[in-house]
Structure formats: structure tokens, C-alpha cells
Amino acid sequence: xxxxxxxxxxxxxxxxxxxxxxxxxxxxxxxxxxxxxxxxxxxxxxxxxxxxxxxxxxxxxxxxxxxxxxxxxxxxxxxxxxxxxxxxxxxxxxxxxxxxxxxxxxxxxxxxxxxxxxxxxxxxxxxxxxxxxxxxxxxxxxxxxxxxxxxxxxxxxxxxxxxxxxxxxxxxxxxxxxxxxxxxxxxxxxxxxxxxxxxxxxxxxxxxxxxxxxxxxxxxxxxxxxxxxxxxxxxxxxxxxxxxxxxxxxxxxxxxxxxxxxxxxxxxxxxxxxxxxxxxxxxxxxxxxxxxxxxxxxxxxxxxxxxxxxxxxxxxxxxxxxxxxxxxxxxxxxxxxxxxxxxxxxxxxxxxxxxxxxxxxxxxxxxxxxxxxxxxxxxxxxxxxxxxxxxxxxxxxxxxxxxxxxxxxxxxxxxxxxxxxxxxxxxxxxxxxx
Numbered sequence: 257x258x259x260x261x262x263x264x265x266x267x268x269x270x271x272x273x274x275x276x277x278x279x280x281x282x283x284x285x286x287x288x289x290x291x292x293x294x295x296x297x298x299x300x301x302x303x304x305x306x307x308x309x310x311x312x313x314x315x316x317x318x319x320x321x322x323x324x325x326x327x328x329x330x331x332x333x334x335x336x337x338x339x340x341x342x343x344x345x346x347x348x349x350x351x352x353x354x355x356x357x358x359x360x361x362x363x364x365x366x367x368x369x370x371x372x373x374x375x376x377x378x379x380x381x382x383x384x385x386x387x388x389x390x391x392x393x394x395x396x397x398x399x400x401x402x403x404x405x406x407x408x409x410x411x412x413x414x415x416x417x418x419x420x421x422x423x424x425x426x427x428x429x430x431x432x433x434x435x436x437x438x439x440x441x442x443x444x445x446x447x448x449x450x451x452x453x454x455x456x457x458x459x460x461x462x463x464x465x466x467x468x469x470x471x472x473x474x475x476x477x478x479x480x481x482x483x484x485x486x487x488x489x490x491x492x493x494x495x496x497x498x499x500x501x502x503x504x505x506x507x508x509x510x511x512x513x514x515x516x517x518x519x520x521x522x523x524x525x526x527x528x529x530x531x532x533x534x535x536x537x538x539x540x541x542x543x544x545x546x547x548x549x550x551x552x553x554x555x556x557x558x559x560x561x562x563x564x565x566x567x568x569x570x571x572x573x574x575x576x577x578x579x580x581x582x583x584x585x586x587x588x589x590x591x592x593x594x595x596x597x598x599x600x601x602x603x604x605x606x607x608x609x610x611x612x613x614x615x616x617x618x619x620x621x622x623x624x625x626x627x628x629x630x631x632x633x634x635x636x637x638x639x640x641x642x643x644x645x646x647x648x649x650x651x652x653x654x655x656x657x658x659x660x661x662x663x664x665x666x667x668x669x670x671x672x673x674x675x676x677x678x679x680x681x682x683x684x685x686x687x688x689x690x
Contacts, residue, residue: 258326262320262330265320265321266329266333267437267438269334270441272333272337273333273349276336277348277349282340282349285348286348288301289519290521293520293521293598294522294523295616295619296656298656300622300659300685301657302345302658302660303345303346303347303518303659303661304343304345304347304677305383305384305661305662307381307393307665308664308665309665309666310335311381311394312667316331325433329434332382333353333385335382336385342674342675344678344679345678350386352442353438354386354445354512355431356449357422357504358422361418361495362418362419362421363418364417364460364488364491366405366415368403368405369402369403369405370400370401371400372397372398373398374397378392378394379394383513384512386511386512387449387512387513388447388449389454406484409480412483415487417491417494418495420498420499420502422504446506447507447512448504449506453508453515453541454542454543455516455546456544457544457561457565458544458545458548459545459548460492461485461488462548465484471551474552474560489565492568493568496537496571500537505535505537505539505540506540507525507526507539509523509541514576515576516621517621517658518619522541524573525573526540527539537571537572540573541572541574542569542572542576543572543576543577543598544565546579550581554586554588557586558586566593569593569596572595574597575594576596576600577590577593577598578599578600578601578621579600580604580623580663581604582605584609584610584613585609587613587614588613598621599618599620600623601621601622603623603626607622611649614655616655619656619657620650620655620656620657622657623660623661623662624659626661626662626664628677629664629667629677634670634673634677636676640683643681643684643685644688646659647684647688647689651688659685661677
């Protein structure tokens with residue numbers, strides 16, 4: 257059980273989250289995002305997702321709770337408060353506390369060997385204050401090397417179906433703790449956000465085979481690549497089946513970060529026939545991405561990869577596509593996805609071509625280059641000029657737009673750069689959209 261000190265810290269933070277969530281401005285933010293996600297004409301939404309830079313804004317050593325689990329809860333509450341008070345963007349807060357499952361998904365039978373420097377120094381950060389998804393980062397420690405386990409074509413036979421394992425006892429304990437601490441302040445609920453609802457087939461193929469090798473395989477042995485993708489897609493679907501049948505999926509139609517950016521607020525989900533005890537893929541946002549395939553032709557993508565990704569996206573109620581890959585030449589193919597609602601427009605995408613193709617039919621998820629706030633000097637004029645140029649194009653084509661600064665690992669410890677970027681983005685929006 258929580259100590260009196262930890263309980264008091266968490267309850268005080270929860271009260272602040274509840275106060276913020278009740279402000280009229282947050283209801284207006286929810287309303288605007290619901291309208292955007294319905295593809296109605298609203299001014300572009302401005303989001304800042306610090307990701308790795310949360311470690312500069314709120315270092316783990318600044319926290320008060322002693323218990324490791326509760327320190328994570330404290331961090332999430334502080335991230336929510338800082339989103340409102342520090343970042344001051346268009347993200348809403350809900351008066352909720354999401355408790356995940358204590359769960360893991362097994363590997364696919366082949367072990368990927370990692371080599372990294374100072375592994376113990378790589379600190380975890382939350383993708384979003386209302387999500388359990390975490391990554392690790394440290395801007396000064398360099399990259400990680402992955403050794404591909406699929407050395408020979410015959411190694412494909414070593415692939416196995418992953419399995420979902422949930423520790424029911426510990427999961428129930430976490431939920432009981434949350435009720436004991438937060439009841440009467442925040443609504444406690446079970447919500448777990450799985451990486452399998454974000455994507456993974458293309459990335460898994462690259463991690464197993466190696467990027468350079470897989471690129472050559474596409475030319476030398478396209479039939480083998482097809483067989484690999486058939487198996488990886490089947491494994492991905494098998495995990496989604498297990499999450500559905502086990503009752504381990506949860507809604508993401510509130511203030512949560514969804515897919516590879518954006519906020520899930522919508523009144524179009526869950527789908528008809530919804531059972532809160534058995535959330536289905538069609539009740540939630542989900543999607544795929546293919547950032548590891550940057551450089552292949554649209555024709556190769558359409559022939560080799562798209563047939564395996566499309567059915568996975570279409571399992572979900574609303575579909576998302578993309579991460580960091582430039583999708584402007586793939587959009588005509590992606591439009592064949594029945595339920596596609598939002599498309600990632602990365603820093604390397606052709607903005608004009610993307611805006612003309614997406615128009616008012618999809619959410620244009622614009623991701624400015626994070627280097628604008630990460631290098632030695634932040635150039636306000638260049639940031640403003642780029643945003644204004646983008647907004648002129650999206651307005652011309654009547655696009656439904658959200659702009660999100662993300663994929664950050666440092667701002668040179670000048671954390672005020674982030675609210676400064678938000679202010680510049682809002683000013684650029686006002687300049688173009690009024």
C-alpha cells in the first residue's frame with residue numbers, strides 16, 4: 257500500500273488535474289478536436305509532445321514518491337499539469353486516471369541482439385501523460401545497434417506466434433491502489449495502450465532482417481519477402497485477436513495520444529454493439545506505419561507491403577497511417593483504406609502535394625522538423641515562415657489540420673523553447689486562418 261506521504265503527493269496532484277480538466281477552455285479544446293476528427297472545418301490544432309524532452313522538463317530525480325510504481329503515477333500527473341501550465345497548447349485534460357494491465361507480449365521466436373553504451377543510464381519517458389506507452393532516451397548516449405537474427409532465408413521457419421500474458425493479480429492490485437488514492441478526485445479506469453494498435457509489421461521486418469538486407473531482398477527474392485510479410489501480418493493479427501478475446505483492449509476516444517500523434521477525442525467511437533467488457537478493434541483508433549521503408553518506390557510499396565497492412569488498419573474503427581516517412585507519393589494507394597481518417601505528414605513530405613491530395617477528406621497530421629527547437633539556436637523567424645507557408649497551403653486545399661511538434665530528445669536544456677514554439681504556431685495560425 258502507498259505510504260501517507262506518497263498518497264498525499266498523488267492526491268494533491270490529482271486535485272490539480274481535476275481542476276484543470278474542469279476549466280471551460282478544456283471543454284472547448286475537446287469540442288474542437290471532436291470536430292476535427294469528424295472532418296469539420298476548425299482552425300488547425302496545435303500540439304507539443306515533448307517525448308524525450310520531458311526528461312529535461314521534469315527529471316525523475318525531481319519526483320517525491322518513494323514507491324517505484326507510484327513514482328510513475330506521479331510523473332504522469334505532473335506531465336498532465338505541465339501540458340496545461342507550461343506547454344499551453346491545444347491538448348485537453350480529462351479528469352481521469354488510467355491504470356494499465358501488468359502485461360507483456362512474447363517475442364516471435366527470433367531474438368534481436370542489442371548493443372548500446374551505458375544501458376543503465378538510458379532513462380524512460382512517457383509518450384503522453386494519459387498513456388502507459390514508454391520509450392527510453394538520453395540525448396548524449398548515442399544510437400543502439402541491432403543484430404538481425406534472420407540470417408538465412410530458411411530462418412523464416414523459426415518464426416512463432418507471439419502470446420499476450422497478463423498478470424491478473426498484480427493488475428487488480430494496481431487498480432485497487434488507484435481507487436484507494438484517487439476515488440472522489442479522478443475517475444479511475446482500466447486503459448492500456450498497446451504498441452500493436454500503433455503499427456509494427458514493417459518495423460518488425462526490418463528489425464529481423466536488417467534494413468539494407470531487406471532492401472536487397474525486395475529485388476532479389478520478392479516472393480520470400482511476401483512470405484515474410486504474410487507471417488508477420490498473421491502474427492500481428494493473432495496478437496490483436498488475443499487482446500480482443502481477453503478483454504485487454506481499451507478505448508482511446510478521450511484526451512489520449514493516438515497512433516503516432518494526435519488526440520483521440522471523438523464521438524464516432526466506440527462502434528455499434530459496444531461492450532465495455534470486451535472492447536474490439538473496431539471500437540478504437542489504430543493503424544500502421546512504414547517509416548523504415550523510406551526510399552522504396554510507391555509501386556514496390558503497393559505490391560509488397562500494402563496488401564498486408566490494409567486489412568490490419570481496417571480492423572479498427574478509425575484508421576491512422578504513417579510516422580516519419582514522406583507519404584506524398586503513397587497517398588493515392590493509402591486512400592484505398594476504407595476507414596482511413598488521419599495521415600502523418602512528416603518533415604520530409606511534400607506539403608503542397610500532400611495538402612492537394614488529402615483536402616478535407618482526412619486529418620492532415622503535420623509534423624514540423626523537430627531540429628527547429630533542438631539545435632544550438634532556435635530561429636523564431638524561420639519557424640514562423642515555415643508554419644505560415646504550411647498553413648497557406650492547407651487553407652488553400654481546405655485541409656483538416658493538426659500540427660504537432662514531436663520526436664524530440666533535447667532542447668539543449670532550454671525548455672522554454674517549447675512554449676515559445678507553441679506561441680509561434682498559434683500566431684502563425686491566427687495570421688493565416690484569422
